[in-house]
Amino acid sequence: MDLFTQHEDYQDNGLVSNVIPSLVTEEENCALTSVPLSEEIWAVVKSMDLDSAPGPDGFSGQFFVSCWEIVGADVIMRYNISLLLDDLSDMVSSFISNGSWDLPQLLHFYFPSLCDWISQVPIAADPSAEDKLIWTASSSGELTAKHAYIFLRQPSPSVAWGKSLWSKFILPRMSLLAWKVLRGRVISDDFLQRRGVALVSRCDLCGIDSESLDHIFLNCSFTAAIWSHFTSLFELGGVPPSILEGLQVGMAVGRSGQLKDLWLICFTSILWFVWNARNKMRHEGKVFSVGTICRLVSCHIQAASRLATGTMHNSIQDLRILK
Ligand SMILES: [Zn+2]
Incomplete structure (x- = not known):
């Protein structure tokens, strides 16, 4: 029994x-x-x-x-x-x-x-049900490595210019470079020096000053001449005070959609061709002139503008710039 x-x-x-x-x-x-x-x-x-x-x-x-x-x-x-x-x-x-x-x-x-x-915690309808841990930061209540990562990651503040860089009429590699430049993630000499790499820096574009991100993409006499050429064409004044302001000035309220699209193409392609010229001068010993880069940027604007969707204003300024 x-x-x-x-x-x-x-x-x-x-x-x-x-x-x-x-x-x-x-x-x-x-x-x-x-x-x-x-x-x-x-x-x-x-x-x-x-x-x-x-x-x-x-x-x-x-x-x-x-x-x-x-x-x-x-x-x-x-x-x-x-x-x-x-x-x-x-x-x-x-x-x-x-x-x-x-x-x-x-x-x-x-x-x-x-x-x-x-x-104040509501009691479950069936209090005899088994206790279990709920991860309130996820909709399912489950805690996975992904949920923990999302919870712990400090999201970067969103930036107004972030979205416009990824337009469909900008080549992804150009969008990516522009994003890296504006975020300060390009591996220029000053970037390496800040990380402890001992090197003697000299700008390949002008051969005079030491190289920094702002120097390559803005202040170098080589690059400044390119900015000057295109800001004049787009009636945007002279060399912008900063790279970001170079983007913003052409996207200002009041300008037509078509002008904004064209400036976006121009801005990203200036950064792209300058960076490529710098790399080829440094690593392949090639030589580029300001005129060559301006022609490359102009050709690219013409090719990419076919994909742009912004409409033009029926204004003297638009007709003058777009002619
Ligand atoms: Zn330089």
């Missing part, structure tokens, strides 16, 4: 309680498991050996007795929280009674705001 699973056949005949007498009464059990009063803890502290330390921290009985006014409240709290932590090892469902939260009194006493917060 299976005595362990046939519960309905079990009958308490009092044999166990007769053979093993109960040595602790119900009242004694309550007293033993109740939370000690502050006075009781203080009485125990006073009775400790003054020259011995009760813990590995080395604080002796003398210390606790002498400084009880200062540390007493913390000792009592620490003791009670230890008891509380034992209680809190239960499942969440242990703290739910008749469909509402039933939190330990000590938790209410020491952490009232935490209890208020817990009390």
